[in-house]
Amino acid sequence: MASDDHTADTTVSLEDDSELARVVEENDAELAELLRLLLTAEDLAGDLTPELREAVHENREPLAELRVAFEREETLTLLRKVGDETDTLVELLDVLAVSKDLTDDLVPELLVAVRENRETVERLRGSLEDEATLILLERLGDNADTLAELLDLLDATHDLATELVPELQAVARDNRDVIREFRMAVAGFTDVHGERDVDMYQLGRNAGNMVATVETLGDPKVTAALDATVEGFAREDPEPVGVLGLVRALFDADVRRALGRLVAAARALGRADLGED
Template structure:
């Protein structure tokens, strides 16, 4: 009996605690609850006012709404809506641009009409000029050579800057420059100079090719222009030596020596034979030549060592 009474008292205690928590929450949110109740009353009154009107509108526009639903369910409409949704920002920018353009057109329209009326003859002449075949051909060529035209404009600008930099600012400098130009003009009017310039122009491709050839040799052999100059100088010396070696007298001497070396002989010469051979004029001439060669070779080696 006591246990039953205790359990009932515990149940009443928990229910009272729940009620107390509920009362505290309602009290804490009393303002929000009142606002929600007021909003519910307003919505209920608004729905009571709008429901008959909505029913009447639906009944009167049932067929248009059905057509609208059918059109919205078409694949093309769905694709269009997707594209509009994906490009909503671009569409908004275009609408803003359209508003700006419309305002600008509204402002410029009267001015353009005034300009067109005042310059009707000039515009007519300009139209006739643009309709000429020569003008169209020029515009086509200009379009095909736009890059070249831009490069020429850049070159012209750079040339103008260079001319501004080198233009004399003093009368004395201008007079000296005029004298130099006159001398240069006189030099270019000479027949040899004209022929040299014409020859240079005719062989420009060959000259450019030689320049590329020398550059390729320099890259391959890792040589500088100064080293190529020294190499050419040495080749010039070698050419002089070869020219001297090709002298008929030198060739005769070398041929005679080769014949002597190629002769099949077992001749043996002792000290007395050498002394006796010195009495021969030919032997003395040969020894003189050998001594001269030895002296010049020694002098050249000495200069090379000093350098």
């Protein structure tokens, strides 16, 4: 029984060997090429192995530092951020590519523009290198804060003017007749000034004196006195007064007080400088 099993195994082995031989014979060309490549790879490995060992030996410390750098948390965090922002990075690369193409298109045009405007650029350079220009730039730098405040003020003024212009236009439209009359009054004043050669300083002093006089006339005492005088003149059919009536009136306190005020006014009028020679 054992002999039959051995015979069967031998038969199967012979069949496998014949099949293997047949497959090797059918692919002998590919097998030969593969063996040639293996020999070439072995020779190449034999040549490169000493170089690789020497390179690894010489760069052991940089490789160790690189390994440490890659194993650092900051590097891992950076790589993680790059991975998270992959889409943005791709868009930036696309933008850079477009910018490069745009630059390639513009550079020749810029070179032509510079070549054609070389004289103008040289004059501009001379102007910028002038001492006065440098002083101006230094002053602008020293007063940068003030300049910024003025720009803010101009911006606010522009906004205010933008808001007020419609209102001013409406006011001017509603008061067109008044403005026209005021212009006529100014024109008349100008004509009189030209004809009479008015001293504006003296006119201002006279106007100030008139204001002072009006202020004095507005005093309650003066107003009360004027009211009383007007009331006395406004009475209808006053009683006639003869010589004896005048004498008796002199004994009246109110009459004596009124006469005292008249005398004081006459004295003040006499002392006033009215410009008479």
